Amino acid sequence: MEQTQQEILDIFTETKALLQGHFVLRSGLHSGHFFQCAKVGQNMKAVQRLSELLIKRLNDLEFSTVLAPAMGGLVLGQEVARQTDSRYIFAEKVDDKLVLRRGFHIAPDEKILIVEDVVTRGGRVRETVDIIRNAGGYVAGIAVLVDRSNGQTSFDTPFISLLELSFPTYPKDQLPEELARIPVEKPGS
Numbered sequence: 001m002e003q004t005q006q007e008i009l010d011i012f013t014e015t016k017a018l019l020q021g022h023f024v025l026r027s028g029l030h031s032g033h034f035f036q037c038a039k040v041g042q043n044m045k046a047v048q049r050l051s052e053l054l055i056k057r058l059n060d061l062e063f064s065t066v067l068a069p070a071m072g073g074l075v076l077g078q079e080v081a082r083q084t085d086s087r088y089i090f091a092e093k094v095d096d097k098l099v100l101r102r103g104f105h106i107a108p109d110e111k112i113l114i115v116e117d118v119v120t121r122g123g124r125v126r127e128t129v130d131i132i133r134n135a136g137g138y139v140a141g142i143a144v145l146v147d148r149s150n151g152q153t154s155f156d157t158p159f160i161s162l163l164e165l166s167f168p169t170y171p172k173d174q175l176p177e178e179l180a181r182i183p184v185e186k187p188g189s
Contacts, residue, residue: 008053008145012035014046018034020034022184026120028171029170032179035117041076050076055080062111072118076116089106091128106132113143142159144161145161
């Protein structure tokens with residue numbers, strides 16, 4: 001395993017952000033593994049380091065604003081914005097739909113980087129892309145800590161992840177016996 005990948009995994013392990021058990025993911029799928037990135041967010045040195053590593057992967061992406069969907073991307077998005085000297089805004093749920101509030105606005109053609117913690121199917125990121133485009137902004141790219149989609153999630157804009165891990169996911173009615181025996185948890189994301 002590449003040294004940087006091992007460093008990232010070590011950060012997740014040390015902060016107890018990679019959980020094992022039986023979990024319901026935001027996507028509604030079930031899994032034996034869960035990334036609780038909020039645990040990483042408690043440790044600002046870890047957030048700072050993960051942001052540094054993520055920014056290095058952005059290469060020549062040009063953006064002036066970082067937009068993070070709540071809740072998962074908030075701490076990371078703010079740190080990426082701080083390190084790149086960019087404006088920072090976030091989208092939050094209202095009636096189960098992501099929206100911009102708090103006086104946030106997007107200017108026409110504003111170049112925006114979306115920063116999220118974990119992508120499984122990409123639903124929250126797609127909602128964020130729609131917010132930007134509907135406001136006339138430009139999606140410069142999408143940066144995530146963990147892509148757990150096994151290469152199945154794709155976007156029509158640059159998609160950068162620090163870590164690509166694929167843990168099996170299952171619909172509720174197709175759980176393997178060993179997972180079905182474990183009490184289900186929904187730790188929140």
